[in-house]
Amino acid sequence: MIYRFAFLLFAGLCFLGCKKQDKTVSITDIHDSWQFKETAAKDWNTASIPATVHSNLLENQMIDDPFVGDNEFKLQWISEKDWEYKTTFEADASLRSKKHIELHFDGLDTYASVYLNDSLILEADNAFRRWKKDVKKILRDKNSLRIVFKNATEIEEVEKAKLYYELPEGNRVFSRKPQFHYGWDWGPKFITSGISGPVQLKAWDDLKVEDIFIRQEKMDNERALLTAEIELTADESKTVTVEVKVNGDAVSSHEMQLRKGRSDYRIPFEIEDPQWWWTHNLGDPYLYDIQVNIFDSRALYASKTIRKGLRTIELVTQEEEGKKAFYFKLNGVPVFMKGANYIPQNSFQDRVKKEDYERLLSDAVKSNMNMLRVWGGGIYEKDIFYDLCDEKGILLWQDFMFACAMYPGDEAFLQNVKEEAIDNIKRLRNHSSIALWCGNNENSEGWARWGWQAGKSEEQKERIWGHYQAVFNGILPEQVKRLTDDIPYWESSPKYGRGDERYISEGDAHDWWVWHDAYPFEHFEENVPRFMSEFGFQGFPSYKAIKYVTQSDSIDISGKNFVSHQKHSRGFQLIREYMERDFPVPDTDEDYVYVSQLLQAYGIGKGIEAQRRAMPYCMGSLYWQLNDCWPVVSWSGIDGLGEWKALQYTAKHAFEDLLLSSRLQQDTLEINLVNDALSGLKGDLKLSLIDFEGKELWKTEMPAEVGANESKLVYRFPLSVIGTDRKEVALKVDFNGKERVFYFVKPKELGLKRGKIERQIQKKESGYEIVLTSDTLQKDVFLYTDTEGHFEDNFFDLLPGTEKRIQFSTQADLNEKDLHLKTLNKIIDSQ
Ligand code: BMA
Numbered sequence: 001m002i003y004r005f006a007f008l009l010f011a012g013l014c015f016l017g018c019k020k021q022d023k024t025v026s027i028t029d030i031h032d033s034w035q036f037k038e039t040a041a042k043d044w045n046t047a048s049i050p051a052t053v054h055s056n057l058l059e060n061q062m063i064d065d066p067f068v069g070d071n072e073f074k075l076q077w078i079s080e081k082d083w084e085y086k087t088t089f090e091a092d093a094s095l096r097s098k099k100h101i102e103l104h105f106d107g108l109d110t111y112a113s114v115y116l117n118d119s120l121i122l123e124a125d126n127a128f129r130r131w132k133k134d135v136k137k138i139l140r141d142k143n144s145l146r147i148v149f150k151n152a153t154e155i156e157e158v159e160k161a162k163l164y165y166e167l168p169e170g171n172r173v174f175s176r177k178p179q180f181h182y183g184w185d186w187g188p189k190f191i192t193s194g195i196s197g198p199v200q201l202k203a204w205d206d207l208k209v210e211d212i213f214i215r216q217e218k219m220d221n222e223r224a225l226l227t228a229e230i231e232l233t234a235d236e237s238k239t240v241t242v243e244v245k246v247n248g249d250a251v252s253s254h255e256m257q258l259r260k261g262r263s264d265y266r267i268p269f270e271i272e273d274p275q276w277w278w279t280h281n282l283g284d285p286y287l288y289d290i291q292v293n294i295f296d297s298r299a300l301y302a303s304k305t306i307r308k309g310l311r312t313i314e315l316v317t318q319e320e321e322g323k324k325a326f327y328f329k330l331n332g333v334p335v336f337m338k339g340a341n342y343i344p345q346n347s348f349q350d351r352v353k354k355e356d357y358e359r360l361l362s363d364a365v366k367s368n369m370n371m372l373r374v375w376g377g378g379i380y381e382k383d384i385f386y387d388l389c390d391e392k393g394i395l396l397w398q399d400f401m402f403a404c405a406m407y408p409g410d411e412a413f414l415q416n417v418k419e420e421a422i423d424n425i426k427r428l429r430n431h432s433s434i435a436l437w438c439g440n441n442e443n444s445e446g447w448a449r450w451g452w453q454a455g456k457s458e459e460q461k462e463r464i465w466g467h468y469q470a471v472f473n474g475i476l477p478e479q480v481k482r483l484t485d486d487i488p489y490w491e492s493s494p495k496y497g498r499g500d501e502r503y504i505s506e507g508d509a510h511d512w513w514v515w516h517d518a519y520p521f522e523h524f525e526e527n528v529p530r531f532m533s534e535f536g537f538q539g540f541p542s543y544k545a546i547k548y549v550t551q552s553d554s555i556d557i558s559g560k561n562f563v564s565h566q567k568h569s570r571g572f573q574l575i576r577e578y579m580e581r582d583f584p585v586p587d588t589d590e591d592y593v594y595v596s597q598l599l600q601a602y603g604i605g606k607g608i609e610a611q612r613r614a615m616p617y618c619m620g621s622l623y624w625q626l627n628d629c630w631p632v633v634s635w636s637g638i639d640g641l642g643e644w645k646a647l648q649y650t651a652k653h654a655f656e657d658l659l660l661s662s663r664l665q666q667d668t669l670e671i672n673l674v675n676d677a678l679s680g681l682k683g684d685l686k687l688s689l690i691d692f693e694g695k696e697l698w699k700t701e702m703p704a705e706v707g708a709n710e711s712k713l714v715y716r717f718p719l720s721v722i723g724t725d726r727k728e729v730a731l732k733v734d735f736n737g738k739e740r741v742f743y744f745v746k747p748k749e750l751g752l753k754r755g756k757i758e759r760q761i762q763k764k765e766s767g768y769e770i771v772l773t774s775d776t777l778q779k780d781v782f783l784y785t786d787t788e789g790h791f792e793d794n795f796f797d798l799l800p801g802t803e804k805r806i807q808f809s810t811q812a813d814l815n816e817k818d819l820h821l822k823t824l825n826k827i828i829d830s831q
Contacts, residue, residue, distance in 0.1 A: 024302045025208055026098070028201040030089050030145065039082040039148060049199065050107060051350040052192040053083045053149070066347070067630045067640070068551055069561040072188040079151060079191035086146040091139045091201065098203035099235065101139055105131040107197025110177040111150040117143055126176035127196060128380055128401055128420045130427075135201075149193040152177065159408070165460040168452040169405035176416055179377040179403050180344065185568045186625070186634035190347045207240075208233045209302045210262065212292050213429055215485045216310060217268075224274040224310050228267040228292050234258040240301065244269045245291040267292070276331050277309025277432045278393060279370035281338075281657055282678055285309060285393030287432070309390055309432030315488035323505040326495075326530040327619030328371075328435055330395070334709065336612065336619050336676050337395065338655040339369035340626035340637060341534060344378040347629050354384060356642070360627060361388045363638060367648060368655035371395045373493070373533060373622050376441035377403030380424045389433035396433045397533070397622070399493065400424075400476055402440035406447060409467025417471055421479040429484050437480045438490045439472035442510065445497030493533050503529060508620070510534035514603065515635075518577060524607035525663060528614040535607050536624030536635035537578070538571055539600030540593040542643035543784060545631035555590045566633040575599070575633075582746045586827050594822050597646035598780050600635075601795065602747065605650040609661040612654070612674045615711040623651065646782070646795040658706075660733055660740040669717040669742060671733060673706040680707040683736035685714055689721060692728050692752065692777040694800030704735060719744065727751040730777065732799070741797050747824060752779055754829040757798065761816055767809040770819070774798050779824040787814045 035044035036056050047056045057063045057078065064071050095101070103116065105124070108131060114122040117140060121133045156171035167173050172182040183189030210231040217225040228244055237260050244252040244267060252269035275286040287307045294301040314329040327334050345352045345360060364372060372389070374381060376399030389396055400421065407413070428434060446452055447468065453461055472491050480489040495507025503509045509529035513519040515537050524535065540546070543555055550561045557563075566572055579585050579599050586592050604623050611621040624635045631640035637648035658681065659674040675681055685704035689697045698721050704714045722729055726744035728751040733740050743750060755776030762769045767789060772781065778798040783791050789810030798804050808814065 024206065025202050025204045026095065028089075028091075028095070028203075030087065030103075030199040030201060032087065032089075034085055034087045034195075036083060036085045039084050044086070047085060049085070049195040050197050052109065052194040052196065052348045053078055054190060054192055054194075055348045055350050056194065066188070066190060068549060070564040072190070072564060076189070079193070080153060082148065082150050083193055084146060084148045085195060086144065088142060088144050089201075090142055092141070095201070095203055096139055096141075099136075099205045100134070100208070101136045101201060101203040102132045103135045103145075104200045104202055105195070105197060106200075107195070108147070109149075109193050109196040110152055110175055111155050111193075113148045113150070115144075115146040115148075118146075126416050126420055127178065128176055129416075129423050130197070132202075145199075147195065152191055152193070162410075163408070165456060165464070167406050167408065167464070168446065168450070173405045173407045176401075176420060178344065178379050178401065179405070180629065181347070183567070184377060185571075186343070186632055186636070187567065187629050188347055188632075192348060194350075196349060206235045207258070207294075207301055209294065209304060211426055212304050212306060213426070213483075214290050214306050214308050216312075217485070219274060219276075219310055219312055222273065224271045226269055226271065226290075226310075228269065228290075230265045230267065230292065230294075231262065232258065232265060232294075233262045234260060236260055238296065241295045242267050243293045243295065245289075245293065246271055247289050248291075271310070274310050277311040277390075279330065279335065279395055280365055280393030281368060281370050281676065282330070282333075282335065283393075285391060285432075287390060306430050307387070307390065308430055311432055313395075313435045313487065315436060315490065317507070324507065324530075325619075326507050327616070328395070330435075333678065334616065334619060335370065336615050336621075336709070337371040337397075337531070338608075338612075338621055338676075339364065339371040339373070339394075340623045340651070341375045342372045342378075342626050343375050344629050345627055349379065357382075357384050357388055359642060360638065361385070361392055361394065363642075363644070363648070364394055364626065365392050367637070367652040368657070369394065369626075369651075371397060371435070371620070371622060372626060373397035373399065373438075375399055375403070375625070376401055376438070376493075380428070383427070386428055386431040386433055390431050394433055395435040396431075397436045397438060397493075398428070398434050399438045399441055402443060402471070404442045404446055406443060406452065406464050406468060407471065409463075409470055414470060414475060418475050418479065421476055422483065425479055425483045429487075434487060436488050436490055437476070437484075438493050439476050440492050442493070442497070443468065443472070444492045445494060445499075445510070449497050449499040506530065508533040510624075511607075512536075514607070515574060518574060520581065521578075521603040521606045524603075525610045528610055528618045530618060531620035532607070532611050532618065533620065533622050534624045535604070537600045537603045538568065538575055538633055538635050539597040539645050539647060540575075540633050541628070541631050541636075541639035542641065542645065543590070543593065544643055544786075545639045545641045546593065548641060549631050555593060557589045557593065565631060568633075571633060578603070582748060584748045584824075584827050584831055591822070591827055594782055595824075595827065598747070598795065598824065601646035601650035604647055605654055608651060608654040609659065610663070612659055613661050613663065613672045613711050615674060616709075621655075623647075644790070644794070646780070649793060649795050658735075658738060660735055660738060662731075662733075662740075662742045664744065667719045669719065669731065669744070670713055671715040671717060671742075672711055673704065673714050673735060674711040675706045676709060678708050680705060680710070681736065684734075686732075686734040687715065687717065688732045688734075690730055690732055690777075690799075692730070692800065693775065694777070697722075697729065741799065747779070748828070750779065750824070750828065752777070752823075752825040752828045754823075754825050757781070757821065757823070759819075759821075761814065761819065764807070767807060767811075768814050770806045770808060772798055772804045772806070773802070775800055776825070782822040783808075784820050784822070785814065785818050787812050787818055789814070 034047040036047040108124040109127040112124040156174040159174035213229040215227045291305040293303045477489040494510040496503040508531040628636045628640035657676040682705040688699040706712045731742045760771040792807040
């Protein structure tokens with residue numbers, strides 16, 4: 001016993017000094033001195049890695065910025081060529097003396113032949129996988145490494161020729177690489193290639209920790225039962241001690257007999273009075289530091305720390321009144337999911353930096369989002385994305401990377417998909433943020449109603465559908481079940497396409513009647529599904545993004561330099577059509593951009609509110625889409641340069657845990673309180689009808705309350721109070737100090753007068769405070785400037801005689817002349 005204590009003390013002291021995560025494995029990055037060229041070319045150019053060929057060409061100033069003007073079209077030649085990369089590196093005698101040496105590639109995009117010292121060691125064919133190769137025998141003192149990337153198009157043609165039928169949506173289905181690279185209705189076509197992840201030599205003797213998974217077996221308020229599942233490769237059978245520490249305290253220590261070769265070991269442990277991980281809006285996203293230490297009789301062998309939140313997550317799909325529910329329970333509590341669909345942040349992944357992840361995910365928190373959906377046409381994100389979601393308390397709906405198509409199903413393809421699933425599930429399974437793994441985006445909807453079956457024989461249809469089943473009801477759910485601690489799996493988003501009437505009563509829904517079928521925004525109010533996982537409307541990006549694209553100081557949205565940044569064939573036309581319905585159509589490009597953003601915010605705001613009012617029937621509202629991968633006219637709330645469009649501010653307010661919402665129903669305005677918090681609220685509801693000069697025409701006040709996690713109709717305001725002219729009045733509603741203003745006609749019908757806005761600017765520690773006042777109600781006040789920074793609120797209504805204080809956070813100096821302002825008043829008044 002005394003011996004054992006002494007041993008643990010020794011080991012503990014040793015650990016304090018051992019910063020390295022895994023002493024058994026020495027890691028050498030091979031990131032230096034890379035060069036690249038087109039295979040047919042003579043001259044080599046320097047290359048930083050990880051990167052794409054496109055980024056390397058740009059770094060060498062060999063191409064123009066792909067995001068400017070119509071450069072996209074001029075750069076298509078890049079993906080039609082083959083490219084190669086080379087470097088040299090040393091492996092000294094001490095490294096080579098290690099018993100095992102592997103070369104690891106954490107990302108190769110996509111068809112790569114890897115030569116080490118002129119031996120072909122690897123042929124990769126999946127950009128989503130990680131590759132490794134035993135190189136012990138090939139490694140020398142001085143080594144050359146060369147990687148040849150074959151262009152994807154040629155290989156896809158070969159694969160296509162092997163099929164006696166055509167698969168829908170083009171050749172991209174043959175390549176396991178991000179599907180948006182082939183162009184999307186918000187994204188350019190850049191079929192990249194290159195070394196997309198770190199390249200490392202990993203060398204070790206005797207023992208290697210392959211993987212550690214902290215499986216949460218059971219959890220209640222008293223204790224969490226966990227198992228550390230450890231995958232080890234050992235050269236010989238020997239005895240080790242495995243210790244688990246939680247937040248620095250040892251909670252378990254086990255002696256274990258290692259088996260020779262690769263084996264799995266299970267170490268159970270408990271945490272008493274565990275702290276639950278919550279989404280940021282409901283509590284603390286608490287993360288434990290769980291450290292697994294492996295000792296032999298002399299010293300610490302290996303140590304790995306996993307930051308893990310403890311929580312239970314459940315997808316409830318049981319029958320309710322003959323229909324199937326669809327909601328998430330976090331820690332046993334049904335939670336309304338508020339958020340958006342996430343796409344890759346750049347066409348060239350290497351250009352997304354740590355601070356971009358930090359900023360975008362902080363923006364999601366600021367916008368009161370508690371869930372993002374990682375959409376299936378993009379990428380399995382880097383670890384940092386999931387680390388930040390864990391920390392910030394954002395849940396993730398994680399798609400597998402399949403979108404809007406039917407895929408092949410030959411043995412090699414299925415095996416490749418299986419390995420891809422194993423790689424990514426294992427990499428991501430310790431993250432508490434992942435709430436769901438979903439098979440694909442819109443594949444089954446497409447098959448059912450996008451005409452993909454036309455012209456195919458019964459046998460062909462059966463075969464294609466059989467391949468679908470093999471992946472989405474076979475391989476993927478099997479791997480999720482086998483490798484995770486009961487994370488739910490969902491076959492496809494949406495469950496039913498909108499052509500199937502069940503889309504509204506079962507599973508998740510993508511409602512594209514608005515936009516693609518040009519239904520009015522009011523459609524959202526009458527058609528609320530169980531969980532809206534996609535709905536959206538386009539808006540122009542910021543002035544900054546437009547100026548970047550056109551490389552000009554003025555706003556021109558119809559020139560050839562800009563129009564290629566609208567990827568939806570009817571996009572411009574649909575924006576105009578909807579604008580004519582609800583908003584004034586301005587006659588300058590600058591105003592048109594502004595009103596297009598108001599329009600987008602107005603429509604999607606209506607949808608979010610309708611979905612939240614319908615809680616608990618509806619339990620989720622994820623709009624399409626959070627962000628962009630370049631500057632473009634799209635459905636995003638945050639544009640390609642990180643600027644917030646009006647939608648993002650509207651979403652921020654509409655997603656607050658307490659929402660005051662209204663709906664016009666014949667001769668009444670119904671007022672709802674929606675409360676997502678875990679405790680109820682009581683207070684005074686104050687209503688006051690005002691004209692646009694602020695004169696109070698009517699008022700009332702009453703006690704009101706709303707329960708925890710509840711939406712409640714609290715007041716019916718009779719329109720008879722107003723009389724017939726509803727264009728110049730607004731209803732101010734206040735509940736416990738939270739205020740909202742409702743209107744009775746469409747924005748274009750409002751009798752708004754230009755008026756005058758007084759402003760004051762004060763320097764503050766983290767930027768500036770802008771104070772605005774006006775004698776007249778000012779609608780949709782938009783502040784903008786060329787100075788880098790962020791307005792904490794924008795596109796707001798300014799009530800007459802009331803001060804509005806806006807924080808502008810910036811490191812720069814804001815010149816008063818560079819602060820501009822637009823209002824809907826000015827546009828309406830001048831027409
Ligand atoms: C959704 C997405 C994307 C697309 C968007 C807008 O269904 O899944 O495929 O960009 O529609 O059309």
